[in-house]
Amino acid sequence: MSLTDKVIIVTGGTSGIGEGCTRHFAELGNKVVFASIQADKGAEMQQELHAAGHDAPFVETDVTDDAGVANLVKESLATYGRIDCLMRNAGAWREGKVTDFSDDDYNLIFGVNVRGNFLLLKHIVPVMEQQGKGTILITSSVAAFIGFPAHALYCASKASLEALIRCMATDYPGVIRTVGICPGTIDTPMLRASCAGWDIPEDELLADVAKKVPVRRLGSPEDVAKAAAFLLSDDAGYINGSSIMMEGGTLALPPW
Numbered sequence: 262m263s264l265t266d267k268v269i270i271v272t273g274g275t276s277g278i279g280e281g282c283t284r285h286f287a288e289l290g291n292k293v294v295f296a297s298i299q300a301d302k303g304a305e306m307q308q309e310l311h312a313a314g315h316d317a318p319f320v321e322t323d324v325t326d327d328a329g330v331a332n333l334v335k336e337s338l339a340t341y342g343r344i345d346c347l348m349r350n351a352g353a354w355r356e357g358k359v360t361d362f363s364d365d366d367y368n369l370i371f372g373v374n375v376r377g378n379f380l381l382l383k384h385i386v387p388v389m390e391q392q393g394k395g396t397i398l399i400t401s402s403v404a405a406f407i408g409f410p411a412h413a414l415y416c417a418s419k420a421s422l423e424a425l426i427r428c429m430a431t432d433y434p435g436v437i438r439t440v441g442i443c444p445g446t447i448d449t450p451m452l453r454a455s456c457a458g459w460d461i462p463e464d465e466l467l468a469d470v471a472k473k474v475p476v477r478r479l480g481s482p483e484d485v486a487k488a489a490a491f492l493l494s495d496d497a498g499y500i501n502g503s504s505i506m507m508e509g510g511t512l513a514l515p516p517w
């Protein structure tokens with residue numbers, strides 16, 4: 262595994278999948294600049310990681326704020342002089358059919374999940390071009406490929422990332438490698454929030470979901486972090502412009 266001694270930015274790095282990635286990349290010996298809107302959690306994690314001997318500063322950043330994103334890139338460069346990898350992972354989720362959503366819902370989901378990607382790429386691509394090398398991993402979702410009931414906004418936002426990943430591969434050949442990762446059902450605060458509104462207790466509902474996944478369990482942030490570390494490493498150097506599924510075989514199931 263060649264993911265060590267790299268400078269890696271992780272967005273949404275203080276919860277769920279992003280937290281798992283921040284911790285795993287730091288444990289592998291990388292310098293991890295992790296960012297999110299959770300200032301208190303970020304400060305706590307930074308202190309804990311530092312005490313454990315890791316080099317992982319937190320930068321409070323809203324990925325929908327152009328100036329904040331520019332600052333994240335600037336601070337990472339000022340501290341380490343280079344940015345080898347970006348894990349663009351921050352995400353937002355809302356339920357709803359096309360008849361349900363408000364402008365606020367639209368702006369949140371497309372703002373964080375789509376515009377938040379474009380802003381980061383706008384600021385980081387020139388850095389990687391100047392370095393002559395860089396790797397970008399975008400957290401997409403199986404929702405890009407499945408029409409989950411009452412999830413039109415979320416699914417559409419993730420599907421647009423699949424197009425973005427392909428375009429990145431064609432626009433920066435030989436310099437930037439861009440890959441997507443498509444988690445399925447990963448046990449995180451976002452997944453648990455999606456259980457609200459069901460008349461079954463959360464743990465029962467998730468146990469029932471786990472029984473339907475071909476590997477017979479939910480995924481963990483660590484499952485995603487291990488695959489992400491491989492995808493960001495030079496060992497995955499021929500994977501570019503496409504996404505890897507991380508869904509325990511759910512997509513292999515027959516539709517009825």
Ligand SMILES: NC(=O)c1ccc[n+]([C@@H]2O[C@H](COP(=O)([O-])OP(=O)(O)OC[C@H]3O[C@@H](n4cnc5c(N)ncnc54)[C@H](O)[C@@H]3O)[C@@H](O)[C@H]2O)c1
Nearest residue numbers: 273276277278297298323324351352402444446447449451
């Ligand atoms: N959990 C799953 O089953 C699952 C499945 C497929 C895809 N995903 C995707 O994985 C990613 C992480 O999801 P998770 O389940 O770990 O969720 P989570 O809610 O635990 O974490 C989301 C992270 O994004 C950050 N964030 C939200 N809005 C932000 C903003 N405007 N600026 C900066 N940071 C912001 C939060 O602070 C948090 O750190 C998301 O992109 C999500 O769509 C999750």
